[in-house]
Amino acid sequence: MKIAVLSGKGGTGKTLLSVNLAAVSPESLYIDCDVEEPNGHLFFKPQDIKTEKVNVKIPQVDQELCNGCRVCVDFCRFNALVYVIDKLIVFNEICHSCGGCRLLCRKKAISEIDKEIGVVQSGKSENVRVLTGILKPGEPSGVPIIKKLLQDEGQENEDVFIDCPPGSACVVMESIKDADYCILVAEPTIFGVHNLDMVYELVRIFHIPYGVVLNKCLEEEENPAEDYCLKNNIPILGKIPFDIELGRLNSNGEIVARKQAKYRELFQNLLNKVKKEVQHETASNT
Amino acid sequence: MKITLPVDKKSKDANISSNLGRAPYFLFYDTETEEYNFMDNSAASSQGGAGIKAAQNILDNGAEAIIAPRCGQNAANVFMTAGIKIYKNISNSISENIAALKEGKLTPLDDIHPGFHQHGGRQ
Ligand code: SF4
Numbered sequence: 572m573k574i575a576v577l578s579g580k581g582g583t584g585k586t587l588l589s590v591n592l593a594a595v596s597p598e599s600l601y602i603d604c605d606v607e608e609p610n611g612h613l614f615f616k617p618q619d620i621k622t623e624k625v626n627v628k629i630p631q632v633d634q635e636l637c638n639g640c641r642v643c644v645d646f647c648r649f650n651a652l653v654y655v656i657d658k659l660i661v662f663n664e665i666c667h668s669c670g671g672c673r674l675l676c677r678k679k680a681i682s683e684i685d686k687e688i689g690v691v692q693s694g695k696s697e698n699v700r701v702l703t704g705i706l707k708p709g710e711p712s713g714v715p716i717i718k719k720l721l722q723d724e725g726q727e728n729e730d731v732f733i734d735c736p737p738g739s740a741c742v743v744m745e746s747i748k749d750a751d752y753c754i755l756v757a758e759p760t761i762f763g764v765h766n767l768d769m770v771y772e773l774v775r776i777f778h779i780p781y782g783v784v785l786n787k788c789l790e791e792e793e794n795p796a797e798d799y800c801l802k803n804n805i806p807i808l809g810k811i812p813f814d815i816e817l818g819r820l821n822s823n824g825e826i827v828a829r830k831q832a833k834y835r836e837l838f839q840n841l842l843n844k845v846k847k848e849v850q851h852e853t854a855s856n857t
Numbered sequence: 858m859k860i861t862l863p864v865d866k867k868s869k870d871a872n873i874s875s876n877l878g879r880a881p882y883f884l885f886y887d888t889e890t891e892e893y894n895f896m897d898n899s900a901a902s903s904q905g906g907a908g909i910k911a912a913q914n915i916l917d918n919g920a921e922a923i924i925a926p927r928c929g930q931n932a933a934n935v936f937m938t939a940g941i942k943i944y945k946n947i948s949n950s951i952s953e954n955i956a957a958l959k960e961g962k963l964t965p966l967d968d969i970h971p972g973f974h975q976h977g978g979r980q
């Protein structure tokens with residue numbers, strides 16, 4: 572079972588939810604795809620860390636062979652190539668490693684070299700295997716790191732939780748595309764509705780079953796995000812209350828479900844609900 | 858000498874545009890023949906690397922100097938490699954800047970900003 576957790580912006584409780592769901596599952600794999608700011612590992616503090624580099628290919632030019640035809644310059648839609656006087660210049664940090672320039676060059680003046688764009692770290696925290704993707708600052712795209720992360724599909728007995736990057740850009744699409752189910756996390760504000768709307772649209776485009784978890788809920792307070800769900804028939808999986816103690820433990824980097832029985836129960840119930848939904852969806856799809 | 862200015866419309870009373878890569882048009886002015894040539898900036902609509910593409914176009918049109926309020930780091934590198942000088946404009950008016958350049962009153966641009974190459978739009 573592969574569950575992706577997403578939200579329209581950062582700080583909505585996406586990591587809180589994915590970390591704690593992974594913690595209450597008997598055996599799980601937690602994958603942090605928020606490669607620009609991965610912070611799930613700060614909660615899990617995994618042991619036995621193994622680090623693997625992630626490389627992409629970037630073009631290297633043999634100026635002797637290059638005749639200045641500029642086919643490659645005109646082709647590159649990221650504008651990573653410039654021909655200045657009598658030299659082809661590559662802007663490495665803009666190149667998206669599509670490989671097109673090398674294929675197009677009739678003079679075979681372009682070859683490829685490896686460039687490291689980040690790493691994937693794996694480790695273990697009690698019942699949870701933790702995978703973290705880390706993109707180097709300034710790199711144009713985290714997609715290659717996310718691809719590498721998701722090559723690990725989890726063992727038979729593991730529940731997989733994918734902590735997605737915030738927003739709805741291509742890195743998010745890459746993170747959810749093979750998920751069985753998406754959990755959208757929303758805050759009880761007007762902005763929360765706007766952010767929810769972004770990811771709601773995305774999961775519908777991908778035809779992945781989804782449900783919403785409402786975070787920071789106050790009893791007897793208006794909840795525009797809840798109203799939005801009811802109006803659009805979006806299933807609500809559950810609510811995480813606005814709770815000072817939970818907030819404090821969480822901001823101290825603690826996994827609340829491992830700290831206190833009442834939080835364990837909260838996330839256990841959420842997980843049960845999610846599993847039921849996933850089974851229901853798989854049953855109705857066959 | 859051929860000089861280039863990023864401008865907001867195709868006429869002599871146009872204002873200088875603040876962003877070199879995204880300016881809608883370029884003026885190519887020849888100080889010898891005093892000819893004005895306006896050109897569409899095909900880089901303006903590009904997804905990324907607009908500054909670099911604009912630099913390539915400016916270079917290909919034989920400019921020897923540029924007058925602009927700001928310039929991105931990557932484009933500046935291209936100009937530097939090509940030996941093209943970048944001057945800071947003194948006002949928004951084309952004619953004032955051209956006159957100032959001819960009198961040697963323009964100073965080199967030092968407002969080179971790092972590019973924004975984040976792809977994917979994190980909010
Ligand atoms: S396509 Fe090849 S020969 Fe032509 S400019 Fe590019 S590198 Fe040089």
Ligand code: SF4
Pocket residue numbers: 629630646647648649650651652661665666667668669670671672673
């Ligand atoms: S590999 Fe693709 S993105 Fe990179 S320089 Fe070549 S054409 Fe441009």
